[in-house]
Amino acid sequence: DFWASWCGPCRKSLPFxxxxRADLKDQGFEVLAVNLDEETAPAYDFLQQHPLSFPILHDPSGDTPDSFGLRGMPTSYLIDRDGNIHSVHEGFRTADAEKIRAEITALVSKK
Structure with a gap:
């Protein structure tokens, strides 16, 4: 998941x-988040208000999102157990949350 502290939809997507992750981690679902703030302080402030249990990486240079062809934030890449990108979710709307959860649950269920 690519995010930034100034991204309004990110403030909704990260808690989701x-x-x-809390519900599916025992089934092998893991999250890596890449913060794209130029300075780390805003990201730390956000994480103080909204603690997350998954790893947060920081890429102020933007090299990682460039390699993924990122067009906006938040953007989440759902990657299967074999390392293949299964789907890409650009932006976040609360109305899509259950559909995204169902997609992740179905993918995690595949062994």
Missing amino acids: IEGV
Whole structure:
């Protein structure tokens, strides 16, 4: 998941992703988040208000999102157990949350 502290939809998507991870981590679902703030302080402030249990990486240079062809934030890449990108979710709307959760649950269920 690519995010930034100034991204309004990210402030909704990250707590959602945290909840999905909490529910599915025992089934092998893991999250890596890449913060794209140029300075780390705003990201740390956000994480103080919204603690997350998954790893947060920091890429102020933007090299990682460039390699993924990122067009906006938040953007989440759902990657299967074999390392293949299964789907890409650009932006976040609360109305899509259950559909995204169902997609992740179905993918995690595949062994």
